[in-house]
Amino acid sequence: MAKLYVIGIGPGGKEHMTLKAIDTIKKCDAIVGYTYYIELIKDFIENKEIIKTGMKGEIQRCNMAIEKVKEGLNTCIISTGDAGLYGMAGPILELAEDIEVEVVPGITAAFSAASELGAPIMHDFCTISLSDLLTPWEVIEKRIETAAQGDFVISIYNPKSKGRVKHIEKAVEIISKYKSKDTPVGIVKHSGRKGNERVITTLENIDFDIIDMMTVVIIGNSQSSIKDGCIVTPRGYKI
Template sequence: MAKLYVVGIGPGGLDNLTYKAANVIKKCEVVVGYKFYIELVKDIIVGKKIISTGMKGEIERCKLALQEVENGIDTCIISTGDPGLYGMAGLILELAGDIEVEVIPGVSAAFCAASELGAPIMHDFCTISLSDLLTPWEVIEKRLEAAASADFVIAIYNPKSRGRKIQIKRAIEIIRKYQNGEVPVGLVKNAGREGNDRKMVTLDTVDFEFIDMMTVVLIGNSKTYIKDGKIITPRGYNL
């Protein structure tokens, strides 16, 4: 019986693709994904049937992938990072019916970005997407308030786009109500893939012009500090 694999390809570079993810992609006859994601794995999908759609085509992609499995073909649908974090796993499972589905985890952009900055995620943290396509902005603001007031390290995804430029400034304003302006902030663009760039700033010196849709914004908690050019959030060991 054919099977559908929901595969996390990591942040984009093939060196951050897990062995299992690579092996599943190689064995499947059909690969389904957003056009940009397909481009990231083009070197290992030569000769396969490729199904791709553009932005906002998630439901269509899922249905096309499920149709291939119904036709008896092992198929994978890919997401960057981990498919269970802002990826395709949830939607696929909502639509799958009797089709067998296996979720293959991937390296999240937040963890890849953190590794490039040092160890900013060493304690309790949360991820918050600033995209309000599927989540009302009022809900996002409440989550920012809750996370900041609880002193979480916060990883912000989708901080900015061509049509959404003020939300990241508003997010920083909210967090600044609860945190000192000197709290370290890491900005990592294209984490783990071509075009990678990063900056270490503070809540009071965030470079909003540097930030784009491909940037992960990592905001420390009240204990986070910078040492020898690395951001560290202490776990609490008695040193």
């Protein structure tokens, strides 16, 4: 019986994909994904049926993948990062009926960016997406405020787009009510991909102009510090 695999391909480079993700893609008959993400795995998908759509075609892609499985093809649908975090695992499991589904994990953008910054999420942290396409901005604001009050390290996804220029500034304004102006902040663009850039700064000195949709912003907690060009959040070991 054919099976549907929901695969996280990591931040985008082959070197950041798990062996299981690569092996699973290779053994599938059909590959479904966002056009740009398909390009990231082109080395593994020769002689396979490729189904791709543009932005905002998530549910369409899910339904296409499910149909391919029902046609008898082992099929994978891909997400960057981990498919279970802002990816395709959720909608697939909501939509799929009478087919077998397996989720294959991947390295999230937060973890990839953190590795480039040092060790900023060594302690309790949360991820918050600033995209309000599917979540009301009022709910996002409440989550930002609660996370800042709780002194979590905060990893911010989707910080800015052409239609959401000021959301990141508003998020930082909320966070600044509870965190020191000297709190370390890491800004990573194109983590794990060509064109990778990283900036380490502080909460009061963020350059919002360098932030875009391909950026992850990691804001430390009250114990985080900058050491030798890295952000370090102590776990609490006696050193």
